[in-house]
Amino acid sequence: AQSVAQPEDQVNVAEGNPLTVKCTYSVSGNPYLFWYVQYPNRGLQFLLKYITGDNLVKGSYGFEAEFNKSQTSFHLKKPSALVSDSALYFCAVLSGLDTGRRALTFGSGTRLQVQP
């Protein structure tokens, strides 16, 4: 069965500093990986996805993610954090494309707090 782990409940970073939100995955077959962000009282917003190709994926709002197959990781990164980046971040893996039972499995979420 597929699974996603986000080992940090919260990440604190100062504005202007680089940030990393960690994600590791476990799937059989090729991974289809996604990052979403959730602001208070809002639904999830899509940030970026990895399907195949370059290991560095660029997404919305200046975020990028690095896919590492050997470490089964898909860490979210941003070179310079903004206070407005403070939110809840979810990593997810899509499975079931080969079985016809497609579903997104989410990690537990990481709260990012950017201090001014």
Add this chain to the structure above:
Amino acid sequence: KAGVTQTPRYLIKTRGQQVTLSCSPISGHRSVSWYQQTPGQGLQFLFEYFSETQRNKGNFPGRFSGRQFSNSRSEMNVSTLELGDSALYLCASSLAAGWSSYNEQFFGPGTRLTVL
């Protein structure tokens, strides 16, 4: 293009009642998925509909059901409500040109259900 809309946004019910939540996907999107978000269990997949057919169902009791109409709009129903059903219910739509596609899902703002 309008995003995913969900109605109602907030709902208060009592134990034993039933509830119906509605989701209108982004125009042209044929796949609609439902997720339950709670502080304890996080984001959990409920089911996915594609071309009016339920394609996959998560690990939820039969009290949770859904359907999709020919215009891709979807409803989910929870019967005999329990206190533990209190959650944010999120709907997501995907372009899904084909069943094996891996397009990202776009989420609505959710329906906050409170069961008293």
